[in-house]
Amino acid sequence: MQKIGVFVCHCGTNIAATVDVEQVAQALGKEPGVVMAVHYQYMCSQSGQDMIKDAIKEKGLTGVVICSCSPRMHEATFRKAAASVGMNPFMVEIANIREQCSWIHKDRQEATQKAIALGRAAIAKVHLNAPLTAGETPVAKKALVIGGGIAGIQAALDIAEAGFEVDIVEKEPTIGGKMTQLDKTFPTLDCAACILTPKMVECAQNDKIHILSYSEVTKVKGFVGNFDVTIRRKARYVNEDKCTGCGLCTQKCPQKKIPNAFNLNMDMRRAIYIPFAQAVPKVATIDPDHCKMLTSGKCGLCATVCTAGAIDYKQKDKFIEQKYGAIVVATGFNPIKADAFNELGYNQSKDVVTSLEYERLMNAAGPTDGTLLRPSDGKHPKTIVFVQCVGSRDTTCRGKEYCSKICCMYTAKHAMLTREKYPDTDVYVFYIDVRTPGKGFDEFYRRAVEQYGVHYIKGQVGKVSPLSDGTLEVQASDLLMDEQLKIKADMVVLAVAMEADKTARPLATMLTASMDTNDFFTEAHPKLRPVESPTAGIFLAGACQGPKDIPDTVAQAGAAASKVIGLLVKNNLKGNPCVAHCNENMCNGCSSCEHVCAYGAITYVAKEFKMPDRTIAIRRVAQVNPAVCQGCGACTVTCPSGAMDLQGFSNREIMAEVDAICL
Amino acid sequence: MDDPKKMKAQIEDISHVDVRKCMRCGKCSATCPNYDDMEYHPHQFVCMVEKGEIRKLMDSNSIYTCLSCFACIERCPRQVEPAKLIEATRLMVERERGANHLKPDMIVQKLDDQLPQQALASAFRKYTK
Ligand code: SF4
Ligand code: SF4
Ligand code: SF4
Ligand code: SF4
Numbered sequence: 001m002q003k004i005g006v007f008v009c010h011c012g013t014n015i016a017a018t019v020d021v022e023q024v025a026q027a028l029g030k031e032p033g034v035v036m037a038v039h040y041q042y043m044c045s046q047s048g049q050d051m052i053k054d055a056i057k058e059k060g061l062t063g064v065v066i067c068s069c070s071p072r073m074h075e076a077t078f079r080k081a082a083a084s085v086g087m088n089p090f091m092v093e094i095a096n097i098r099e100q101c102s103w104i105h106k107d108r109q110e111a112t113q114k115a116i117a118l119g120r121a122a123i124a125k126v127h128l129n130a131p132l133t134a135g136e137t138p139v140a141k142k143a144l145v146i147g148g149g150i151a152g153i154q155a156a157l158d159i160a161e162a163g164f165e166v167d168i169v170e171k172e173p174t175i176g177g178k179m180t181q182l183d184k185t186f187p188t189l190d191c192a193a194c195i196l197t198p199k200m201v202e203c204a205q206n207d208k209i210h211i212l213s214y215s216e217v218t219k220v221k222g223f224v225g226n227f228d229v230t231i232r233r234k235a236r237y238v239n240e241d242k243c244t245g246c247g248l249c250t251q252k253c254p255q256k257k258i259p260n261a262f263n264l265n266m267d268m269r270r271a272i273y274i275p276f277a278q279a280v281p282k283v284a285t286i287d288p289d290h291c292k293m294l295t296s297g298k299c300g301l302c303a304t305v306c307t308a309g310a311i312d313y314k315q316k317d318k319f320i321e322q323k324y325g326a327i328v329v330a331t332g333f334n335p336i337k338a339d340a341f342n343e344l345g346y347n348q349s350k351d352v353v354t355s356l357e358y359e360r361l362m363n364a365a366g367p368t369d370g371t372l373l374r375p376s377d378g379k380h381p382k383t384i385v386f387v388q389c390v391g392s393r394d395t396t397c398r399g400k401e402y403c404s405k406i407c408c409m410y411t412a413k414h415a416m417l418t419r420e421k422y423p424d425t426d427v428y429v430f431y432i433d434v435r436t437p438g439k440g441f442d443e444f445y446r447r448a449v450e451q452y453g454v455h456y457i458k459g460q461v462g463k464v465s466p467l468s469d470g471t472l473e474v475q476a477s478d479l480l481m482d483e484q485l486k487i488k489a490d491m492v493v494l495a496v497a498m499e500a501d502k503t504a505r506p507l508a509t510m511l512t513a514s515m516d517t518n519d520f521f522t523e524a525h526p527k528l529r530p531v532e533s534p535t536a537g538i539f540l541a542g543a544c545q546g547p548k549d550i551p552d553t554v555a556q557a558g559a560a561a562s563k564v565i566g567l568l569v570k571n572n573l574k575g576n577p578c579v580a581h582c583n584e585n586m587c588n589g590c591s592s593c594e595h596v597c598a599y600g601a602i603t604y605v606a607k608e609f610k611m612p613d614r615t616i617a618i619r620r621v622a623q624v625n626p627a628v629c630q631g632c633g634a635c636t637v638t639c640p641s642g643a644m645d646l647q648g649f650s651n652r653e654i655m656a657e658v659d660a661i662c663l
Numbered sequence: 664m665d666d667p668k669k670m671k672a673q674i675e676d677i678s679h680v681d682v683r684k685c686m687r688c689g690k691c692s693a694t695c696p697n698y699d700d701m702e703y704h705p706h707q708f709v710c711m712v713e714k715g716e717i718r719k720l721m722d723s724n725s726i727y728t729c730l731s732c733f734a735c736i737e738r739c740p741r742q743v744e745p746a747k748l749i750e751a752t753r754l755m756v757e758r759e760r761g762a763n764h765l766k767p768d769m770i771v772q773k774l775d776d777q778l779p780q781q782a783l784a785s786a787f788r789k790y791t792k
Contacts, residue, residue: 343694343738393686394740432688462693462738477689479706484698 149177151542224537667715
């Protein structure tokens with residue numbers, strides 16, 4: 001018989017207001033095996049924990065039941081307290097009388113009875129609990145960062161700084177991400193390239209960091225501390241080690257008319273290209289869809305001009321396998337397509353552009369060399385209308401329900417920079433709300449209004465119609481004046497919503513990391529664990545988790561890196577002993593459990609068994625890899641012969657709990 | 664006497680519009696092709712219904728100048744459907760009056776070459792519920 005102590009927590013008034021804690025303690029004190037039952041205001045406090053420790057020592061308890069909040073909250077706290085005085089931590093059980101009882105009941109009597117029932121179930125389980133010991137697995141001392149934008153770069157630099165190896169996998173030919181396409185950044189108006197490119201170079205020069213650009217993750221196996229990752233290195237048809245980045249080939253290639261994605265297709269590049277001057281790694285890449293040599297075998301010019309002999313038309317995709325202890329996801333975002341917003345004329349006029357396109361039109365390295373020109377006729381625009389919330393806060397199928405967070409600020413930036421550079425322009429911003437919570441953000445927006453004379457108008461734009469004279473008629477609401485406006489504009493700039501990158505969803509599946517309905521990665525706890533995914537060993541940085549500006553992204557990337565470092569400094573990780581276990585005598589080798597195991601923890605072995613008639617039979621039986629098993633219990637309920645059982649949650653233990661509640 | 668609460672409930676019941684979904688963006692009014700001829704504009708219908716000011720809307724010419732083009736419904740980013748409120752207001756007026764203005768047999772006299780079909784359809788919508 002166990003000697004069990006019961007500790008009922010008031011949780012201030014969280015529990016005690018609805019549950020008669022004294023009555024609960026009294027009732028549970030009469031249960032078989034219970035040698036003491038007390039109640040206390042805050043069990044999780046230092047004195048509450050001391051109470052448990054003292055009772056274990058003085059009364060020689062063999063099991064403990066805490067009636068309190070969810071085990072998610074404080075199971076670890078109480079188990080640690082018990083372990084500190086020599087009790088096996090798995091002899092501690094929690095009855096959740098807060099979330100499952102006091103918070104959802106109004107009637108005090110009913111709630112009290114339910115709390116007693118939950119306590120009884122926990123006591124019944126403790127009777128059958130056995131001490132468990134966690135196994136240990138070694139940690140691979142290397143991190144993987146998926147995505148080489150500012151989030152990935154910052155995380156990699158911080159991890160490398162602590163002395164660990166990091167690989168950055170980036171799908172584009174260069175790292176840098178969206179930030180490379182920006183002109184100036186709010187609210188300080190630093191030049192994006194000036195603050196980003198030194199970091200890119202730092203990554204390239206750091207001997208702990210390996211940049212795998214033009215690559216993608218194709219397979220992830222394993223678990224925290226031991227991820228086995230397969231990476232596809234796409235053929236760039238240029239030998240990265242030989243190419244010196246001189247760019248000679250990119251000037252000679254006869255295929256000149258390929259839309260340049262870096263400038264959002266507003267100008268052309270060649271079939272062999274280096275995305276931009278400060279690309280890292282600075283090597284050429286051949287676009288296989290447009291290269292004449294690769295599509296028809298007729299050209300080969302780049303190979304003849306390349307003095308380094310770097311061109312290799314025969315290159316194939318390569319798959320490499322690496323082991324990592326931790327993974328940082330930094331897959332970032334994309335602006336949504338403006339095509340669906342017919343009324344705003346994006347498809348009807350070249351002079352309706354998205355904000356990112358406008359960013360390129362302002363950039364010295366952009367298609368117009370930094371002079372703001374109308375895309376349609378190259379003339380200097382005089383009246384420019386900015387439309388915020390295009391597709392953001394939009395519950396229709398065209399848009400996204402959430403606020404994209406950065407558009408208010410970058411629109412203010414665009415408006416301000418436009419007025420500063422071209423004081424002869426008239427600039428209008430149509431907004432629903434201006435959202436500027438951030439250090440120096442509101443001051444920035446007000447500067448656009450008060451110092452630069454940008455016309456901010458509360459109300460949406462309903463329609464943009466291209467007129468025959470080449471201008472655009474913008475029909476909009478001025479809600480504060482209660483007017484409908486018609487403005488003749490030369491350019492319209494759409495602040496389109498931000499969405500998660502397309503690669504995020506398949507990646508989340510590979511990582512078994514969870515996502516919300518918008519394909520943003522979810523964090524383990526929105527307040528207390530904001531940079532961890534619920535899947536151990538997977539960390540989140542940047543806009544893959546939700547819309548974010550650069551300061552927030554960099555801060556989160558640093559936080560993710562610190563979590564990674566905290567993991568990688570450990571030599572071994574304690575596993576969870578509550579893993580499945582197969583009773584080989586009962587197993588019939590049917591494979592049901594293997595099929596249902598989402599983590600691939602189950603394999604089969606052929607084993608010899610002595611039969612009752614003394615003959616030897618060879619049978620195929622299941623085996624669980626305890627390091628991979630997550631203790632989800634799916635196999636135990638699937639197994640038709642009842643051979644699979646979960647340690648710490650055995651079928652017997654669970655039935656005892658059910659009986660205690662129902663009988 | 665008018666009970667604003669009751670009238671609001673009635674409008675919401677007829678239209679099935681949830682006015683609380685409106686985020687006050689004004690895109691409905693920005694889109695309305697007959698804006699200048701309307702005393703109250705689509706976004707105001709939404710706000711005024713929310714405040715229970717139904718009588719003002721019923722007394723306004725806006726319920727007749729609305730073209731029933733549904734542009735406001737089409738463009739609203741929050742699926743609020745202001746024109747349904749306008750339609751419901753018209754209906755309230757008709758019910759209160761207790762009689763139809765337009766009967767099908769009156770149509771023939773009114774037909775001429777200039778009359779757009781849309782006008783007929785909306786006339787029926789406005790006057791015959
Ligand atoms: S491939 Fe050759 S020519 Fe092209 S950039 Fe590299 S070194 Fe220069
Ligand atoms: S081989 Fe291809 S990439 Fe090289 S110059 Fe010819 S078309 Fe351009
Ligand atoms: S349905 Fe009426 S209110 Fe709505 S846009 Fe058309 S005319 Fe305006
Ligand atoms: S468009 Fe929709 S959300 Fe915007 S003001 Fe009109 S009803 Fe409200």
